[in-house]
Amino acid sequence: MIGKPGDSLSVLHRCRCNKRICDHNAEMLFQSSSILVTLVYALLPRLVYMTWPRTDASLLRLLPKMSLSSVQSTLSTLKSCQADIGGCMDMVSDVALGIVEAQGMDNSPALKKLEGMILECSRLDREINCFVESVDEMTAQVRHEPPEAMVNLRNSVKERFTELMAGVTDADLQRHSKVVAFRDSVRKYAMQAGQTAAENEEEELDEDIAVTQSQTNFICPLTQVEMVNPVKNKKCHHYYDQEAVLEMIKARHKIKKKFRCPKVGCGNTDVQLSDLELDLVMKRMIQNHKRQSGKT
Structure with a gap:
């Protein structure tokens, strides 16, 4: 649009x-x-x-x-x-x-x-x-x-x-x-800022929808609270809080089980540590959001 x-x-x-x-x-x-x-x-x-x-x-x-x-x-x-x-x-x-x-x-x-x-x-x-x-x-x-x-x-x-x-x-x-x-x-x-800009151009989302989506992305699907150190899954492109997802992957592997992406509707059934990358752009967006909201 x-x-x-x-x-x-x-x-x-x-x-x-x-x-x-x-x-x-x-x-x-x-x-x-x-x-x-x-x-x-x-x-x-x-x-x-x-x-x-x-x-x-x-x-x-x-x-x-x-x-x-x-x-x-x-x-x-x-x-x-x-x-x-x-x-x-x-x-x-x-x-x-x-x-x-x-x-x-x-x-x-x-x-x-x-x-x-x-x-x-x-x-x-x-x-x-x-x-x-x-x-x-x-x-x-x-x-x-x-x-x-x-x-x-x-x-x-x-x-x-x-x-x-x-x-x-x-x-x-x-x-x-x-x-x-x-x-x-x-x-x-x-590098990540350039990738994010390119993705935003391709999505062609309405401004209000884009704002709502970015706010939703700040919430970790595991903890249901705002992420502190967001990591991006390179396979399915979903975000999780770093500490929470690392603990879950280790816990699942400890009992010989695979860890499935917790995002509703995602078909990624085997999330590996190597799939995760700290997203500095998202982290800065969250920090800016906190400042604008008056949060500490």
Whole structure:
């Protein structure tokens, strides 16, 4: 059925608005991330100096207890920064999917900037890991040594940290789990978004019917509640919540039975794990639906 007059212009307007919003969000996120990276980079060298107190002769007997306690406190602060870095990398990935959704491609300048940002976070995450490892190694060595050994602990940590960082390559940064997930999700989302657009053009559904159908698709036929991580069956094209369908397949296979697609009227009598694929487009649609509905 032909869409109503002006529908194409409305869709184009929404896409342009979404693109501006995504570009703005990417720029704001880039600035926020840059501030975070700058702060942690500034903090990292200071930690080596601040971790251990001054080594006056009168304090030598107290150094092991004082210094190691200070070490653990400082490392806890650094690890909390590391958690923030992980959260920032997740935000970068989410903004990237928004850009792909708005622009319909996975090679835009904005995405290149986001990729550079997530690689910088990967480097910072690795530096923190190397610093923590160097501190753990050196403190373990001096823990049972005379108090005088604490005097050179700071320099020992610096040297070990430098050694560990010298072994870090660009390939190591590229292999960071969140960097891999970023590229994989962007690639899959662009591919799935293109497939979804093509399917929608072929269906030629009325706008009201399409809205009703998309809302119905948000409900898992197994749990009868809105899906969280929707997976698509590549054979029959039905959707299920990932956790629910995996449990059902395992339960059926445990008693030597096949798992039939729970969608009413579907003739697919043998759903396999290999048939299922996480649908990032559907997942984002559900997330947008929740935001618009005011759900958490």
